[in-house]
Amino acid sequence: MIKKAVWIGMALAAVASASAQDAAPASESSMFLFSTLLLLACGATTFLAAAGFAMIEAGLARAGNAAVACLKHIAAAAAVAGAMALCGYRLLYGVEPGGFLGAFERWTPRDVDPVGLGWASAADFSFNLLLATLAALIVSGALAERVRLSAYLMFTAVFAALIYPIGAGWAWGGGYLAGAWRFVDLGGSAVVHAAGGAAALAGALVIGARRGRYKSRGAPPAGDAPAAALGALFVAVALLAAIAGAERSYAAIGDAIAIATRLANAQLAAAGGAIAALLMTASIYRRADAATVVNGLVGGLVSIAADPLSPALWQAALIGAFGGVLVTVGGPLLDRLRIDDATGAAPTHLFCGVWGALVVPWTNADASLLAQLVGVAMLVGFAFVMSALAWLVLKYSIGARVAAEDELAGLDSSALGLGEEPD
Amino acid sequence: MIKKAVWIGMALAAVASASAQDAAPASESSMFLFSTLLLLACGATTFLAAAGFAMIEAGLARAGNAAVACLKHIAAAAAVAGAMALCGYRLLYGVEPGGFLGAFERWTPRDVDPVGLGWASAADFSFNLLLATLAALIVSGALAERVRLSAYLMFTAVFAALIYPIGAGWAWGGGYLAGAWRFVDLGGSAVVHAAGGAAALAGALVIGARRGRYKSRGAPPAGDAPAAALGALFVAVALLAAIAGAERSYAAIGDAIAIATRLANAQLAAAGGAIAALLMTASIYRRADAATVVNGLVGGLVSIAADPLSPALWQAALIGAFGGVLVTVGGPLLDRLRIDDATGAAPTHLFCGVWGALVVPWTNADASLLAQLVGVAMLVGFAFVMSALAWLVLKYSIGARVAAEDELAGLDSSALGLGEEPD
């Protein structure tokens, strides 16, 4: 360890002699290689969210719906890839500066750095594709046990081709929120999570509650709690990767410190969310509730995503903990309103996402509460209204909901033929 | 983001002033560190395939065979490690240039760069070990519910010590296919997947179908569809890593662009495979089939592995989609021939692997269809014949198949004693 003191001494001297961001640079090739690596590795890890959300839905849905839950996630991830490649990615960066919409940006994977940020366009495409997948899959769980597979896949394609990228372009593509408001959402609390959660809420309102959900006593028991817990841990790893990768650049000592700080804060926020949900459910119901703790862990990460860089560790833990509180009270609140969100997608992603975006000015002096309010209102409002329209069109065209007898039997039987006598 | 414009400007100037491959290099140390990192990270991620294949088999096999399925995969991965360390890795790079076999190459993990490619030999060993593991584990699923554990492990050792590395040496170790034919298989469509699938097919033919498989009506129902879906998502992540890592070098801006392009194409191919399988099964059977979609996702990745670099995104999606079609029609075709491939290993890995290698000339002007045909024929033929011989030897020596009553009871009971009264 002594022998490393020599070169680290050089690095520290460089850091001391200038602000970290401007310290002795790596070669331009190395910068490109490092930043591309960051996007690719974080993007690939973010893909674990597809497995994670599938497991959460399969675990929290009634038995007899798990296979369809998994199929939905695989097919939806595929639909997002197609929609982003054809349309979404071009819209995201095609927005005119400071504007709301723009031209279709042309690109190919081999383009070097089409938007001037320092990496191959294919790496940026992969990372954005996986953020869009994250947002789109949030919708699935809320509608579990009753949504029609074909309607869900069509909604997913529309969401990934139009709804998500237009909103993301306002904040991340240089559009209105970036230009006029300096809206801060580094890791997607509002852009990804609140937008996905709003789409989930719109779908739950249009499609309606599961049959008998508010007639019998309480929620149906979870089919497979360990699957849900495993899924939540995957989603947690995926969100850590999304939070780290959203730094985009890994080219100077300051970037490395920033990414490490993001991850440490995110870990504390996740811990805060899980512990708050555990203590809340233990004190309210006199016993822990596994599904709520699982969502608290995820909700803590959603809450810190908007700005994982500015808070101190204790602030990050508090931000996450309040996310855990929102998850705990949000589910019963929706149930009181007779809005049936089967996996708690709206409390976890919408409520915590809004909270995460609004709390940014507490720790980040460059953010203004007004800008954050405007950004959240626009992103959530746009996603909600457009998604509700899309669901209504689907409802009155091909139908958004399965037949009553299929719902009671569980979708695995009607959609996949599982459990039937083979022909 | 403005501040990054400076150095990216330098990088872009460098790219513009020369071909990307030769652009302003990182220091030689950085190149070594980057390339080693690529191999290690991708190798470690490829190991997820062991978990993935185990879950696919455990999920698609009848209940009562899942524990043995998992045990087989853990023990087989261990056997591959031993076989590759003792013999396989030396054969792979020991082949004489342009030849068929060669001397046993001596190496130790600390060797720097034994084959002149720019990384530590231990990193290359790890990566090759995990590709061999991938190939060997393909065999397991096809023989589910009836293969003898000890016979399968012995076959795996022989496959990893001799069959796989000799073929891989022809294409990747500088042997006959590389020297005389310039055979193109960047990511292992033929070298890894078709060889593993051919070995699986040979095993299924020698061992025969599950008892009653073609007497009762249709395939036995899957025990646990969510496990299979989770497994497929793990295999997908593992294959993305294998496709990225097969670039081998991560030392210049051109390498970074190439790897990012590989990943973007692979994502589209996976999407194409899953969607094609979904649409095919939905239109043929009037309902989706979860197992087929799961295999379609993997089949899309197998199809693009041979050349994930040359296609445009739409070409990658089409290549993957035709892989999804092969998966959908391949299973019923084998069933018509009374070849019982329990998890669809042959359609997914053999059929898609052959397709992937043969389609390379469509997008890659440096590849010739004749060379691809010769390469596929040699690799598949060698793996099939050698594997059939190995299975025949096992069948007529220790026996390759469990007793009838054990098969009917499920292997978990006979091989592991699960479900019995404890003594």
Next chain:
Amino acid sequence: MIKKAVWIGMALAAVASASAQDAAPASESSMFLFSTLLLLACGATTFLAAAGFAMIEAGLARAGNAAVACLKHIAAAAAVAGAMALCGYRLLYGVEPGGFLGAFERWTPRDVDPVGLGWASAADFSFNLLLATLAALIVSGALAERVRLSAYLMFTAVFAALIYPIGAGWAWGGGYLAGAWRFVDLGGSAVVHAAGGAAALAGALVIGARRGRYKSRGAPPAGDAPAAALGALFVAVALLAAIAGAERSYAAIGDAIAIATRLANAQLAAAGGAIAALLMTASIYRRADAATVVNGLVGGLVSIAADPLSPALWQAALIGAFGGVLVTVGGPLLDRLRIDDATGAAPTHLFCGVWGALVVPWTNADASLLAQLVGVAMLVGFAFVMSALAWLVLKYSIGARVAAEDELAGLDSSALGLGEEPD
């Protein structure tokens, strides 16, 4: 591939002209970026251990305890994060040089390199946090089906705030074992695994066996063997990452070779452990035992962790194989002593961890058996005595064990209300 020969030639010349450790360095920025990346990537991957241990416990425990098993792991990981941030991390590096305890070291995530090793303190915090999580979660499985959730979480907080970091500081923070004895434990065989295993053993002794465990015939059958196998594969990936990341520095060609060598050796040790456990159980019980093979895989990695760098591949395989033997004989030995370790945590982590630390002098000439004996005795003794004290305090205050009827019904029902009629 030819074109890469040029720069690798430069690198090899540099290696040849000096010892690898001192070879032509990357720029100081690149060194910092590489080393930070190593810690962050390995830390994030190590987090898979939380999912892995949860799955192992959920899989090996009786049905009706799986949901609590998962909840315990999520909540415990959160508790460790809080305890390490508040106290543990400061103690670890606050130890006075060569001493036993020290001042509370102050730090913030943005500190650059507080201990002079060449990375951002947040990256080092994340990595240490995940090693502490690894150690703390070992305890959970041993106490499955009977420990009180609140008592376990309180123990976890004490363990992560005080017990683990004080011991780790002796070996890794520059304390007594590092200063006076040059104790070698590169990857935590003793510091992490034996300490966690000793805490598990202390808990099992204080809390006592599951009711009826030694009255009925044998262990209760595993509820879900595939879940346990999946968990073991996750733990294996996590331990590979911990072993690689413990190199800490990734700044020169010598570091890359060392990390690649560590991984190759670890893969062989894992293989040795799994194969030894398979052969042992197959020859003793005339059938394989899935749980033992699963623990053998992990035990092989625990055994090699102390020094994954010095052994040759065959030595690594042997070291791991003897770990597999210890796992196989350790479980029945504890049962003979009526110590009820539900998931085999003590054989896998304590016995193999002690073995791994003591075998270091076989392959590493810089280690002395006496120093290793002193280090193991101090680390295991301290963790065992302090943990036993903590468990005794919990036992006689809030109670460490659930009520008899809750235990018989399974904890999912009493702690979480699963399976009951909803209110």
